[in-house]
Amino acid sequence: MTTTVEARGVLCPVPIIRLARAAAALPPGSLIELLTDDPAAEHDVPAWCRLRGHELLDISPLGAGIPKGAADPAPASPEPRAPNHHPGQARRHLIRLAGPGSGGS
Amino acid sequence: MSRYFDAASGLPLRAGARAALGVALDRGWADPTRLHRDGRIARQMLDAARASVADSLGVLPQEVTFTSSGTAALHSGLLGLARAGATRGTGVVASAVEHSAVLRAADWATGDGEPVAAPVDPHGRLEVDAFAAAVAAPGVAVAAVQHANHEVGTIQPLGPAHAAARAAGVPLLVDACASLGSLPPPQDWDVLAGSAHKWGGPAGVGILVLRSSVRWRSPIPTDEAGRPAGFPDVPALVAAATALEEATAELAATTQARARLSARLRQELPRLAEDVVALGPDEGRAPHITCFTVLYADGEVLVNDLDRAGFAVSSGSACTADTRRPSHVLAAMGAITHGNLRVSLPPDATDADVDDFLAALPGAIAAARDAGDRAAR
Numbered sequence: 001m002t003t004t005v006e007a008r009g010v011l012c013p014v015p016i017i018r019l020a021r022a023a024a025a026l027p028p029g030s031l032i033e034l035l036t037d038d039p040a041a042e043h044d045v046p047a048w049c050r051l052r053g054h055e056l057l058d059i060s061p062l063g064a065g066i067p068k069g070a071a072d073p074a075p076a077s078p079e080p081r082a083p084n085h086h087p088g089q090a091r092r093h094l095i096r097l098a099g100p101g102s103g104g105s
Numbered sequence: 106m107s108r109y110f111d112a113a114s115g116l117p118l119r120a121g122a123r124a125a126l127g128v129a130l131d132r133g134w135a136d137p138t139r140l141h142r143d144g145r146i147a148r149q150m151l152d153a154a155r156a157s158v159a160d161s162l163g164v165l166p167q168e169v170t171f172t173s174s175g176t177a178a179l180h181s182g183l184l185g186l187a188r189a190g191a192t193r194g195t196g197v198v199a200s201a202v203e204h205s206a207v208l209r210a211a212d213w214a215t216g217d218g219e220p221v222a223a224p225v226d227p228h229g230r231l232e233v234d235a236f237a238a239a240v241a242a243p244g245v246a247v248a249a250v251q252h253a254n255h256e257v258g259t260i261q262p263l264g265p266a267h268a269a270a271r272a273a274g275v276p277l278l279v280d281a282c283a284s285l286g287s288l289p290p291p292q293d294w295d296v297l298a299g300s301a302h303k304w305g306g307p308a309g310v311g312i313l314v315l316r317s318s319v320r321w322r323s324p325i326p327t328d329e330a331g332r333p334a335g336f337p338d339v340p341a342l343v344a345a346a347t348a349l350e351e352a353t354a355e356l357a358a359t360t361q362a363r364a365r366l367s368a369r370l371r372q373e374l375p376r377l378a379e380d381v382v383a384l385g386p387d388e389g390r391a392p393h394i395t396c397f398t399v400l401y402a403d404g405e406v407l408v409n410d411l412d413r414a415g416f417a418v419s420s421g422s423a424c425t426a427d428t429r430r431p432s433h434v435l436a437a438m439g440a441i442t443h444g445n446l447r448v449s450l451p452p453d454a455t456d457a458d459v460d461d462f463l464a465a466l467p468g469a470i471a472a473a474r475d476a477g478d479r480a481a482r
Binding site: 010011012013014016017018020021039040043044046047048050051 | 382400401403422423430431435439441442478481
């Protein structure tokens, strides 16, 4: 089973905070998919996974251009877009969590 | 209480430079190219300033050119090398962690092509083998490597880099803006650039140093004698030279003192809260620059909280940048780009300053993380 973390429409550090929060609540070896259009996440997701020993299995684009969910938040991401948020390409990051005690704070 | 820990962005004018500026404003105001008495006085002041900078750097006076900023020196240095080397091609190789002024000039010089970004290791140190291979490729006219990184403080392996560039017959531009006045001047370069307000001189003064042996052609029009066109700001140049003299005279003491305080920061800051990481190597650092990742904190909130507590610091996180793009330096290192904190100490920083800063940090970090937590709900 894969846990989805919705972080489209929000900027750093929020996607990583949500990712770390989800990781802390899941057992080792769990799969998480993080959806984000924050340009900084392109660097921070791989860097965070390296730091925590998690495995970044895949990064794939979510459709072309700005996804509907980010431009017009669906129920899955109900918050209004942050001011100054210029979304980049929305991406899905698939992460397998490492062993116990490495889930972040 | 106010503590200024953003020395890498710029320093206030040194006392000696302020005094020299006052004298030069009174006496050195005339056109130094004129033959009359007032012109000759300005000329003498300009020549003395050039000789003083040359002496501080261990170069010849005729190798020193003054520019209107460190950025202008980098632009002129890189584009002038590209112009002189145009018969080789338009290729530029620059480390991936160069200042954006270098990268912008590299983009400009390569036209329709792309500059080659030489990779760095996770500490931000140039991968010399990859750099050597890149400069040896056909069509490369210019190479650029900084002395010390402006965000993380990593000192680059200029000896091996210069040897590799020389073996390929490619001139090396060294950006010493972050290090001059804080480290002994580097020796391994063909063209060197510096910025006066980072060593306690006035803003609006840069230096471009061209080895007599290097081929460089001004990328912008010069006067009829080949000198930079325009009426020079002689008083500012005098002040810049005086500040560099002062910084150089104090260098042994300030280097040791700041390296010790920076080592304290690197050791103690990560213990103040969970998930705080010091960036860059333990050895081979500029003595005044330290850089940290505070995970799960917003860099902008952290900078503002610390400002309210009386401490001036900076951040390379995307949220603090006009572009909303994270620091290309942190990205090239593979480091986390959010929650970034750069602490750069002025020459007169003390243990008491660092004590006060360390005491203020846990509260600021907790507040920035609370703000992040609320935003992530």
